[in-house]
Amino acid sequence: MGNREDLLTGAKRCLIEKGYTGTTARDVATAAGTSLAAIGYHFRTTKALLNEALIEAMAEWGEELGRALAEDTGATATPEQRFEATWERIIESFARLRPLWAIQFELIAQMDRLPELRAAFATANHQARIGLAEVFHRVDPAADEPTALALGAFHQALLGGLAAQYLVDPEVAPSAAELTRALRIVADEFRAGQG
Template sequence: MGNREDLLAGAKHCLYEKGYGRTTARDIATAAGVSLAAIGYHFGSKEALLNAAMMEATKEWGEAVDAAVLAAAEAAVTPEERFVATWRRVGETFVEYRGLWAAQCEAIAQIDRTPELRQVLAGAQRMARLALAAMFQGQREVPDSEEEYALGTFYQALLAGYAIQWLLDPEQAPTGELFLEGLQLASARVLGRPVEVPE
């Protein structure tokens, strides 16, 4: 690896171990085995490097969960089974990627003081939502349409809430079955369509 790749790897390690706000430039340089000057040369600032590392780590999480979800979708018979299995697989990834989710929550809490991060995260919203719509339907990609965007927005809201609840207490975090029951109840009450909720 070159210095740039070493810096990204070091920054990701620091995000997982120390979080977004507590990571210093020296921490990253030490983890990467390079000089402090290399951060400025390759990324311009520590913040730009951390933002790039956050996006790369999020992409890696997305690839891991996508593979797990596709495997679950192949075993599912009904859309309901796929929905439950998908959320179960998503929850399983939180164990390995706990540091990423904790760092993201920390970074979002500081977003008013980090306009660069706001720009990076906001710029990725549409593609992230479309990717979630595809993932939950067991597809590689979906059309860039307003319908798929709306569906992805719904899934993103569930995912963010799920991650926060899991970080607070994994034992009380929602299950795929609970998500399905909530979806059925919300559909019945909002749309006025009675559904049979499993006991």
């Protein structure tokens, strides 16, 4: 690896260990085994390096989550069984990916001061919504993008809320079975209201 790649690897490690706002140029240079000047040479600023490292880390996280969600629950699985099995895999990923979730929440609080990351997050949100609609509902976004975005936004809201609860207290965060039960109750209430 060259200095640039070493810096990105070191920055990702620092992001996981220290968070975005807690990471300094010296931290990254030490983790990468490079000089402070290498940051300026390759990225101009520490902020630019951290932003690129974060975007790479989020892409890697997205790929890992995508692989976990792509696991087939079987052709005979009902939509309810698919929902619960997929949420089980998502919840399992929270423990492995806890630092990346923590960084995302840290950055959401800082978003007004980080316009370049706001744009990256907005793009990632759009892609996440499409992907979640495909996983949970097998919706073809090319055929019906508004429906895919609406369904994906619903699951994204569940994902963000569940992640926040998991970060605060994993022992009391809802399980996949509890989410499924709650969704069933809501659906029953909607059906009863139509009668």
